Every structure is written in C-alpha cells, then in structure tokens.
Amino acid sequence: MPRDNVVVGLDIGTTKVVVVVAEPAPEGTFHILGLGEAPSGGLRKGVIIDIEGVARAIRGAAEQAERMSGHRISSAYVGLTGPHVGSINNRGVVAITGPGGEVVPEDVERVLQAAQVIPLPAEQRIIHVIPRQYIIDGYDGITDPVGMCGARLEVEAQIVTAAGAAVQNVVKSVERAGLSVEELVLSPLASSLAVLQPAERELGSVVIDLGGGTTEIALVSQGSLWYAGVLPIGSEHITSDLAVGLRTPLAQAEEIKREYGCVPASQASDSLIIEVPVVGTKEKRKVSQRVLASIIEPRVEEIFHLVKQEMEKSKFPGLLPGGAVLTGGGSLLRGMPQLASEVLALPVRLGWPGGMGGLADMVASPLYSTAVGLVSYGVNRIAQGQAAAARESPWGSLWIGIKNWWHDLFIGIKNWWRDLF
Ligand SMILES: Nc1ncnc2c1ncn2[C@@H]1O[C@H](COP(=O)(O)OP(=O)(O)OP(=O)(O)O)[C@@H](O)[C@H]1O
Ligand SMILES: [Mg+2]
Structure with missing residues (x-):
C-alpha cells in the first residue's frame, strides 16, 4: 500500500478512537x-488508564482507515487532552541580529525560546508555543516579522502545557499500536481548526x-x-444521572438519552411516554420525556456554568462577537445550543467539520471535529515547512513547485482514471 502524501489525524477520546486519513490539496485544504x-x-x-486497551483500539481504527483509504498508516498527528492541560500567556523579548537590523528566522526562534521561560510545576511540560502577535520596536499586530527592520523583537505567545506522565502514556499507546507520533496537538485546538469559520477566528469565538468524559x-x-x-x-455524566434517576442500566440510559x-x-x-427497563427486574416503568429532561437539565446547566467559569479564568479582555460553537458528540443532544446560549449569554451554534473534499460526508458530524482538526493542523504544518524550506534556498521554491505540479498531475490522472470506471 502507498504511504506517501497522506496526513493522518488520531483522536483518542474517552468513548472512541478515530483515525482520519487525508491527502493535502492546494491552498491548505485536503x-x-x-x-x-x-x-x-x-x-x-480524557486520560489513559489502560495502555494496552487503548493501543488495541488504535490498531482497530487504523486498520479500518487503511482499508478504506488504501494507504498504509505509519504515523499520525495525535490529539492530547485531559484536565492536566494548562494554558499561559507569556512574552519574550530579544535584540534583532540580522544585517541592517532585519529580522532573520533565528531571531524568531530565539524570541519564541524566550517566551518559554516560565515557572512550571516539575511534572508539566510545554506542548505548544503559539505566537499571537509579534512586536517590533513597540509596533504591534505583526504576524510574520521575518524581513522587517528594527532593534527589538517581542512576541506575545500562548504556552500550552500538559502533564509529562499523561503525554508519555499517549505516546506509548500509539507506539504500541505500531504507529509513531508525528506531533502531539491539543485536542480543543484541533477542534477549533475544524469548526470555526475564518470570520469567527478573527472576531473572537x-x-x-x-x-x-471531558468538556474542552x-x-x-x-x-x-x-x-x-x-x-x-x-x-457520560448525563448518562449516569439518567441511569441512577431512572434505575436503569447504563446501556439503556445511553440509548434513551x-x-x-x-x-x-x-x-x-x-x-x-417512554418505557424504561428497571435494573434487576423484568419490569418496565413508564416515564414522560419531561421527566427525562428534568434529570438531564441540571447536569447540562452545571457543565455550561463550569465552561463560563473557565472562560472567566482566561481573562479575555473583549467580547466574543463570534459567539460560541458547540461540537463533540455531547452537542448532539436536542436543544443544547439553546440552553448553552441561556447560560453563557452568547449566540451559540452547532459546529462540525466542513470545507474539505473527498469523502467529506463521512466525517461531517460533531463527533469527528477533533480528528479532522488534527488533519488540518498537519496539513498546515507541512505547508509551513515547505514555505520555510523555500525561503532558505532559492532552489527550494522551484523544487516544491515541481513537486506540487507532479503531485497535482498524478492526482488528476488518478481521478480521471477512477471517473472512467
Ligand atoms: N445523538 C446524540 N445525542 C446525545 N448525546 C450523544 C449523541 N451522540 C453521541 N452522544 C454522546 O456523546 C458522547 C461522546 O462524544 P465524543 O465522541 O465527542 O467523545 P470522546 O471524544 O470519545 O470523549 P472526550 O472528548 O471526552 O475524551 C457520549 O457520551 C455520547 O453519549
Ligand atoms: Mg473528544
């Protein structure tokens, strides 16, 4: 099976493991x-407690994805989540060293290193350094400082951290499944890449x-x-509330939910009126939908109140004109956006992956936002790597151009051949 030119997203969730295989297309799409x-x-x-069990699930999901795509999977962009994840804003400052005061890629590397100097608990490690803006001699709002002139380069960056042991367990599970980790990516960051429209990303959402098991x-x-x-x-907390409240097994509570x-x-x-099996008996109790909803509602309200508190912790200074976008399997419960909007006092919509080609229908559900977002992250990383290579060597951009041309030609012939039959 071929293995080149595909990007793989691996989402290890509390309830399911998902593998998505995609092929990069022009302009950052796939x-x-x-x-x-x-x-x-x-x-x-969200935290691994059984490495062998998770490895088995990864193998199962990867084999399915291999069969469907016809590509062998050897590595993946892997989602990382859990309550141990932290997020800190920090600044870095360096002197610009390029000829004539021009910012060179090494200056950017140094300023990002400087932003990582933060006191961290011993067990935490940095998984992302995301530059929000660069500042040259006090002029802010710069997204790509290379080639600009000045004396002092600053960066405002978001530093994402995670517990070292949890990170190791993710890597071990993936490796035990016979794959390697291309990069670990924060799961909510991946979901945001899959579901937000460009205007929502700009305005604030x-x-x-x-x-x-988690709300990210x-x-x-x-x-x-x-x-x-x-x-x-x-x-899952909603399911267990229903199981306890209705005295019914978890599997039935899940189905009823x-x-x-x-x-x-x-x-x-x-x-x-719903007939609910009662645990330990052959009896069925009759329960109205309103009774179900009155068990579910307090838990959903609690979740969104906790979300609100977490958002307050962010100390985000402005409003969020883009509103909130709900995704993940839990968002499929009827009426979720309405209740979320009441608690958060924001406009709320449901979000699922969009904007890609191929078998896009298969992943057009809030259940696959993280996995598709991981692919989107991977595709962007590859494009960034190519752009940096092109910048470093005058022949680089020519070579990449030729490579992309060959790739597009090959895909064109492949699609033409497929359409013929
Ligand atoms: N149609 C539906 N209505 C209500 N809830 C649903 C529906 N479909 C799925 N769910 C719920 O969504 C949850 C699973 O969501 P998802 O697949 O996003 O979680 P996960 O990624 O495995 O877990 P986590 O992100 O917490 O590690 C389950 O608890 C399930 O009950
Ligand atoms: Mg998830």
Whole structure:
C-alpha cells in the first residue's frame, strides 16, 4: 500500500478512537480518503488508564482507515487532552541580529525560546508555543516579522502545557499500536481548526467540545488561540444521572438519552411516554420525556456554568462577537445550543467539520471535529515547512513547485482514471 502524501489525524477520546486519513490539496485544504473508528475503553476523563486497551483500539481504527483509504498508516498527528492541560500567556523579548537590523528566522526562534521561560510545576511540560502577535520596536499586530527592520523583537505567545506522565502514556499507546507520533496537538485546538469559520477566528469565538468524559474549551481571537482548558466532565455524566434517576442500566440510559433526551425541560413533552427497563427486574416503568429532561437539565446547566467559569479564568479582555460553537458528540443532544446560549449569554451554534473534499460526508458530524482538526493542523504544518524550506534556498521554491505540479498531475490522472470506471 502507498504511504506517501497522506496526513493522518488520531483522536483518542474517552468513548472512541478515530483515525482520519487525508491527502493535502492546494491552498491548505485536503481530501478525506478514509475513516476508522473503534470504542476506546481505556480512558477516564480524557486520560489513559489502560495502555494496552487503548493501543488495541488504535490498531482497530487504523486498520479500518487503511482499508478504506488504501494507504498504509505509519504515523499520525495525535490529539492530547485531559484536565492536566494548562494554558499561559507569556512574552519574550530579544535584540534583532540580522544585517541592517532585519529580522532573520533565528531571531524568531530565539524570541519564541524566550517566551518559554516560565515557572512550571516539575511534572508539566510545554506542548505548544503559539505566537499571537509579534512586536517590533513597540509596533504591534505583526504576524510574520521575518524581513522587517528594527532593534527589538517581542512576541506575545500562548504556552500550552500538559502533564509529562499523561503525554508519555499517549505516546506509548500509539507506539504500541505500531504507529509513531508525528506531533502531539491539543485536542480543543484541533477542534477549533475544524469548526470555526475564518470570520469567527478573527472576531473572537469560543469552541466548546462536549465529549464523553471531558468538556474542552478553546478561545480563539485574531486568528490564533487565546486560551484552552479541559474540564473533567462530559456527556457520560448525563448518562449516569439518567441511569441512577431512572434505575436503569447504563446501556439503556445511553440509548434513551440519544433517542428521547432534550433540554431545556420546558420544551419537553408530557405526552411522549417512554418505557424504561428497571435494573434487576423484568419490569418496565413508564416515564414522560419531561421527566427525562428534568434529570438531564441540571447536569447540562452545571457543565455550561463550569465552561463560563473557565472562560472567566482566561481573562479575555473583549467580547466574543463570534459567539460560541458547540461540537463533540455531547452537542448532539436536542436543544443544547439553546440552553448553552441561556447560560453563557452568547449566540451559540452547532459546529462540525466542513470545507474539505473527498469523502467529506463521512466525517461531517460533531463527533469527528477533533480528528479532522488534527488533519488540518498537519496539513498546515507541512505547508509551513515547505514555505520555510523555500525561503532558505532559492532552489527550494522551484523544487516544491515541481513537486506540487507532479503531485497535482498524478492526482488528476488518478481521478480521471477512477471517473472512467
Ligand atoms: N445523538 C446524540 N445525542 C446525545 N448525546 C450523544 C449523541 N451522540 C453521541 N452522544 C454522546 O456523546 C458522547 C461522546 O462524544 P465524543 O465522541 O465527542 O467523545 P470522546 O471524544 O470519545 O470523549 P472526550 O472528548 O471526552 O475524551 C457520549 O457520551 C455520547 O453519549
Ligand atoms: Mg473528544
């Protein structure tokens, strides 16, 4: 099986492991080639507790994705999540050293290093340094300082940290599944890349990824990440509230939640009656949808109140004109955007991946936002690497141009051949 020219996203979630295979296309877009999915099992609240179990799920999902895409998978951009994730704003300052006071790539590297000098608890390590803006001699709002002139280069950057042990367990699980980690990427950052429109990224928006065991938050403004946080609470808590409240097994509670669950309770029906199996007996109890909704509602309100508190921790100075975008499997509960909007006092919409080609329909659901976002991150990284190579060597851009031309020609012939049959 061929293995070149594909980008793979691997989302290790509390309830499921997802592998998405894609092929980069011009202008930062990509074509989805394959999807694989397996129940995960070995995680609690986003953190791995059973490496072998998770490795098995990764292998299962990767094999499915390989069969569908016809490409062998050897490495992936892997999502990282859990309540141990931290997000700190910091500044770095250096003197500009290029000839004639021109900023050279080494200056940018040094200023990003300077921004990483922060006191960290021993077990935390840095996983991302995301420049929000560069400042040259007091002039701010610069996104690419290379080639500009001045004496003093500053950067304002978002430093994302995670617990070293949790990071190691993710890497171990992936390696035990026979893959290597291309890069670890914060899951809410990935989700934000998949679901936000360019205008929302510029204006300021918050992405809330409601998963099974976690609720992840990414606050994005002026095109880059402002803050990220992960709460150890998710849609599985709603299921267990229903199981306890209705005295029914978890599997039935899950089914009832998906089929009949809704919020706010005021929108639920008194006349829609559901038969609920009672644990330990052969009996079935009759329960109205309104009773279900009255069990679900307080938990959903609690989740969005915690989201609000987490957003306050970010100390974001402005408003969020882009509003909130809800994604993740938990967002599929009926009425979620309405209740979220009431608690957060923001406009809220549902978000799922869009804007890509190929088998895009297969991943057009809030369930796949993180996995598709990981692919989007990977595609951007590859493009950045190519741009840097082109900048360093005058022959680089020519070579990349030839390579891209050959690649496009090959894809064109491949598609023509496929369409012929
Ligand atoms: N149609 C639906 N209605 C209500 N809830 C749903 C629906 N579909 C899925 N869910 C819930 O979504 C949750 C799973 O979401 P998701 O797949 O995003 O989580 P995950 O990525 O595995 O977990 P996490 O991100 O927390 O590590 C489950 O708790 C499930 O009950
Ligand atoms: Mg998830």
